[in-house]
Amino acid sequence: MLPRSLLGRSLLILLIPLVTTQGIALELFYGSHLNIVSRRLSGAVVGDITATIALLERYHARGDRDWILTRAADQFQLVMRMQPRARLAHPGSTNVLGPMDEDLADALTQRIGRPFFVDWSSDPHTVHIRVQLSDGVLEVDAPRKRLDVGPIWLFVVWLVSSALLLFIVAALFMRNQVRAIRRLARAAEAFGMGREVGPIRPEGAQEVRKAASAFNRMQERILRFVAQRTAMLAGVSHDLRTPLTRLRLTLAMLPPEPSFHPGAAAPGGAAAGEAASFQADIADMVADVEEMERMIEGYLSFARGEGAEQARRVNLRQLLEEAAAAARRTGAEVLEVTVLRVAEVELRQDAIRRVLANLMENARRHGGRIALTAVGDERFATILVDDDGPGIPTERREEVFKAFEGDSRGGTGLGLTIARDIVHAHGGDMWLEQSPAGGLRVRIRLPLG
Structure with a gap:
C-alpha cells in the first residue's frame, strides 16, 4: 500500500508527522482550552439566569418583576421578558459547531432543572433561551459573544491551510531533489544501452551531486577504455589478416598443375591424377584460409562489441x-x-x-x-x-x-x-x-x- 516512488514515500514521511501534529494540536485545543472556556462562559450565563429566576419566584408583584428584569438587563447584559401563562411547545436545543450548545444545555439542566429551549440559529448575534416557569415562560436574549469563544472554523482553516502550505513547500523541494535522481537514473540507463549521453550536470543534494560526479567519471573511464580497446583490436585485426592475405595470394599464384623434374617422365594417367589431387589440395587450403578469416572476424566481433554505433x-x-x-x-x-x-x-x-x-x-x-x-x-x-x-x-x-x-x-x-x-x-x-x-x-x- 506504500507508494513505490521515492517522491511519494518522502512526502508520506513528511505528511504523517504533519497530520499527526496538527491533529494533536486540534485535540488539545478542543479537549482542554476550548471546552474549559466554553463551560465557564455557559456557567456564567446560566448563573445570571438562575439568580434572576430566584428573584422572580421570590417577588411576585408586577412592579417588582419589571424592576428585576430591568436590573438583569443592566447588570447581566441579558434581555429578559416574561410571558405569563405560556407553555414551551418543544423543549430542547438547536446545534452549532463546537461544544457551546452542549455546555449550555448541560448547565441549564443541572442548575435550573426546568424545561427549556435554546435557539442558536435564528439570530447570528443573539442566543434565544426560553425557560418554563410555574406561571409562564421566561424569554432570555443572551449576546452570542458571552457564549461563543470565537469562530471555530477560523482555527480549523488555519490548521488545514498551514498543513497544506507546508506540504506544498515540502513537495516542491522534494520534487527538485528527486528530479536530479531521476535524471541520473535516465542517464545511467541510456549509457547502459550504448547511447551517448555526455556528462550530466550535478545538481540537488550533496549526495546526489557526488553520485552524478562519480557517474561522469565512470562514463569517461569506460569510454576511454573502449576507445583504447577498439584501437588495439584494429591493430590486432590488421596483424592477423596480413599473413592470411599473403597465404591467399600465394595459393592464388600457384601453378594449376604440379611441375616435374626434367627427365622424369610420368605416365599420362598418373600425371592427370596428380594434377587433380594438387588442385583439390589448393582448394582445401583456400577454404581453410577463408574459415580462419571468418573465425578471426567472429572473435574480434565478440571482443569488440557494437558500442561505436549510436541508437x-x-x-x-x-x-x-x-x-x-x-x-x-x-x-x-x-x-x-x-x-x-x-x-x-x-x-x-x-x-x-x-x-x-x-x-x-x-x-x-x-x-x-x-x-x-x-x-x-x-x-x-x-x-x-x-x-x-x-x-x-x-x-x-x-x-x-x-x-x-x-x-x-x-x-x-x-x-x-x-x-x-x-x-x-x-x-x-x-x-x-x-x-x-x-x-x-x-x-x-x-x-x-
Whole structure:
C-alpha cells in the first residue's frame, strides 16, 4: 500500500508527522482550552439566569418583576421578558459547531432543572433561551459573544491551510531533489544501452551531486577504455589478416598443375591424377584460409562489441524486410514478414541487422523455412524468428548462449552469444522457445525507446 516512488514515500514521511501534529494540536485545543472556556462562559450565563429566576419566584408583584428584569438587563447584559401563562411547545436545543450548545444545555439542566429551549440559529448575534416557569415562560436574549469563544472554523482553516502550505513547500523541494535522481537514473540507463549521453550536470543534494560526479567519471573511464580497446583490436585485426592475405595470394599464384623434374617422365594417367589431387589440395587450403578469416572476424566481433554505433529511431518493418531480402540472397527460404502494432523502435540499426542475419543464417543451416514476426505493446517490441528445423532440446537452450559452446554443428560458437549481448546492450532480452512450425523460435524483446 506504500507508494513505490521515492517522491511519494518522502512526502508520506513528511505528511504523517504533519497530520499527526496538527491533529494533536486540534485535540488539545478542543479537549482542554476550548471546552474549559466554553463551560465557564455557559456557567456564567446560566448563573445570571438562575439568580434572576430566584428573584422572580421570590417577588411576585408586577412592579417588582419589571424592576428585576430591568436590573438583569443592566447588570447581566441579558434581555429578559416574561410571558405569563405560556407553555414551551418543544423543549430542547438547536446545534452549532463546537461544544457551546452542549455546555449550555448541560448547565441549564443541572442548575435550573426546568424545561427549556435554546435557539442558536435564528439570530447570528443573539442566543434565544426560553425557560418554563410555574406561571409562564421566561424569554432570555443572551449576546452570542458571552457564549461563543470565537469562530471555530477560523482555527480549523488555519490548521488545514498551514498543513497544506507546508506540504506544498515540502513537495516542491522534494520534487527538485528527486528530479536530479531521476535524471541520473535516465542517464545511467541510456549509457547502459550504448547511447551517448555526455556528462550530466550535478545538481540537488550533496549526495546526489557526488553520485552524478562519480557517474561522469565512470562514463569517461569506460569510454576511454573502449576507445583504447577498439584501437588495439584494429591493430590486432590488421596483424592477423596480413599473413592470411599473403597465404591467399600465394595459393592464388600457384601453378594449376604440379611441375616435374626434367627427365622424369610420368605416365599420362598418373600425371592427370596428380594434377587433380594438387588442385583439390589448393582448394582445401583456400577454404581453410577463408574459415580462419571468418573465425578471426567472429572473435574480434565478440571482443569488440557494437558500442561505436549510436541508437536512432528505425522503421522496424523496413529493417525486417531488408534482413529477409539479405537472407533470401544467401539461399534462405523466408516465407513472410509480419509486423503488428509497432512502427519505429530506437535501436542501433547495424547491430540489430547483424543479430537478425546471424539468427536467420542459423535457421537456414539447421532449419528450413523461416518466418519473421514483430509485435508491439506499450513498452516493448517483440521480434520472433521461427523455423521448421529440428530445434534445440529444452535442457540445452540456455547452454547455446555460452561463448564457444553455442554451436556443436560447426562454426565458432559465438553467434548466439554475440546476438544476445547486442540485445542486452539495448536493454532487451532474448531466449529460445518451441516454434509453432515444429522447429526453433528465437524471441527478441526490445524497449521501444
